[in-house]
Amino acid sequence: MSKSRSSLPADTTPAGRLSEASLHLLLGYQLAQASIVTNAVFAEQVGAPFELRPVEYTVLALIHENPDVSATRLAKALAVTAPNIAAWIDRLEKRGLVQRIPHATDRRAQHLRTTREGAALARKATESVLAGEQDALGSLSQGERMILVELLHKVATCRGG
Amino acid sequence: MSKSRSSLPADTTPAGRLSEASLHLLLGYQLAQASIVTNAVFAEQVGAPFELRPVEYTVLALIHENPDVSATRLAKALAVTAPNIAAWIDRLEKRGLVQRIPHATDRRAQHLRTTREGAALARKATESVLAGEQDALGSLSQGERMILVELLHKVATCRGG
DNA sequence: TATTGTTATACTCTATAACTATA
DNA sequence: TATAGTTATAGAGTATAACAATA
Numbered sequence: 001m002s003k004s005r006s007s008l009p010a011d012t013t014p015a016g017r018l019s020e021a022s023l024h025l026l027l028g029y030q031l032a033q034a035s036i037v038t039n040a041v042f043a044e045q046v047g048a049p050f051e052l053r054p055v056e057y058t059v060l061a062l063i064h065e066n067p068d069v070s071a072t073r074l075a076k077a078l079a080v081t082a083p084n085i086a087a088w089i090d091r092l093e094k095r096g097l098v099q100r101i102p103h104a105t106d107r108r109a110q111h112l113r114t115t116r117e118g119a120a121l122a123r124k125a126t127e128s129v130l131a132g133e134q135d136a137l138g139s140l141s142q143g144e145r146m147i148l149v150e151l152l153h154k155v156a157t158c159r160g161g
Numbered sequence: 162m163s164k165s166r167s168s169l170p171a172d173t174t175p176a177g178r179l180s181e182a183s184l185h186l187l188l189g190y191q192l193a194q195a196s197i198v199t200n201a202v203f204a205e206q207v208g209a210p211f212e213l214r215p216v217e218y219t220v221l222a223l224i225h226e227n228p229d230v231s232a233t234r235l236a237k238a239l240a241v242t243a244p245n246i247a248a249w250i251d252r253l254e255k256r257g258l259v260q261r262i263p264h265a266t267d268r269r270a271q272h273l274r275t276t277r278e279g280a281a282l283a284r285k286a287t288e289s290v291l292a293g294e295q296d297a298l299g300s301l302s303q304g305e306r307m308i309l310v311e312l313l314h315k316v317a318t319c320r321g322g
Numbered sequence: 323t324a325t326t327g328t329t330a331t332a333c334t335c336t337a338t339a340a341c342t343a344t345a
Numbered sequence: 346t347a348t349a350g351t352t353a354t355a356g357a358g359t360a361t362a363a364c365a366a367t368a
Contacts, residue, residue, distance in 0.1 A: 010314070013223075014238075014317045014318045014319075014320045015238050016234040016235070018226070018227045018230060018234060018238045021226060022226055022287050023312065025306075026294065027195075027298070027306070028202065028215070028294070028315075029201055029290070029312060030310050030317065031196050031313060033162075034188075034192055034316040034317045035192050035193070035196070035315035036320055037188065037319050037320050038188050038237070042189050048253035053357085053358090053359085054189070054193070062184070064183075065179070066179045066180050067174040069179060071327065072325085073178075074179070077179045078174075080359075081360060082228065082326080083319075083327090083328075083329080083330090084358080085360085088356095097357085105257045106325095107263070107326095108325070108359095108367045108368070109326055110187045110327080122183075126187070128163060133189070136319055137188070137205055139318070140316065144312055145188070147183065147189050147312065148188070148306065148316070149186060149188065149310070150194045151193060151305055151309040152191035152194070152309070153171070153185075153191060153194070154197045154300060155199070155301065155309070156191065156194035156197065156198060157300070158175075158198050158300060159194075160262055182359065206337085231349075231350095232349075232350065242338085243335060243350065243351085244336090244337080244351075245336060245351090246349090246350095247351060248336095264349095266341080267350095269342095269343060269344045269349040269350070269351085270349055271349080272349080286336095
């Protein structure tokens with residue numbers, strides 16, 4: 001069953017049917033338009049039920065996957081400033097989702113780990129967004145989604161890190 | 162000449178080399194990571210030289226391409242609220258880049274048009290970001306960029322408009 | 323001197339509520 | 346009663362500066 005939406009002219013905005021021919025090839029514009037959809041999915045599947053903001057969720061998930069990571073490395077991975085990553089970690093720590101562990105030899109540094117509850121939440125949240133995205137993006141085949149993810153990763157890799 | 166960066170492990174963040182296996186398939190996450198790159202390109206090519214914010218530029222470009230569009234339709238196309246689109250239009254109008262024209266029959270409504278300067282700026286800005294993106298994303302072939310744009314457009318089209 | 327992490331603070335962006343005017 | 350657009354205001358998100366402690 002194809003969606004009526006698939007009959008949209010190629011060079012018009014998804015909402016409002018505005019011409020976007022000159023913007024069509026702009027990756028930044030298309031990323032922003034696509035993000036409107038994924039942001040809505042995230043808000044519905046994770047933001048509202050688990051009270052996690054997008055960045056907050058990503059911080060939690062990356063700590064979960066990278067036990068004993070430092071705040072500095074997290075900040076670089078997400079391109080957020082040091083004061084802001086500290087604030088996000090604060091929130092997660094106060095909710096009992098992550099722990100700050102003192103570094104054994106370097107007394108300035110610290111390791112970050114998820115608690116048992118944090119790990120469980122990270123798993124549940126990831127599962128929920130994934131399912132939500134697959135549901136919302138039904139018009140894309142599994143293959144198309146794979147290609148899209150790989151190309152996006154290639155774009156992200158152009159970053160100076 | 163291939164970039165040293167192309168030797169990056171597939172499931173690590175571009176910066177910080179964190180594992181991201183569980184996030185890898187999340188479109189929202191990959192969009193955010195890719196946006197870090199395109200946002201930097203925009204800031205350098207348009208944001209700084211022309212003093213235009215991303216949304217501000219997009220509003221200008223869409224008005225340029227859709228003469229006599231209404232603020233309501235613009236707001237829907239960009240998924241921003243009515244008060245915010247009004248503020249962005251205010252900024253553009255005060256800089257002499259767009260004009261608000263009273264509607265002929267409906268005295269509540271108005272048409273939006275770019276001025277001669279606004280049109281010139283829209284053209285120059287679009288040209289600059291495009292060139293900047295092509296330069297920054299040199300590791301993607303022209304074909305890959307086309308596929309990426311089309312898939313992103315397909316994602317955006319999943320929006321309820 | 324450079325690095326890790328923090329606090330304090332200001333700025334930008336966005337959202338909601340309440341309003342005017344018109345249809 | 347619904348719509349187009351505005352104003353006022355609060356909240357979320359991010360940035361810079363200045364700092365403490367350690368390497």
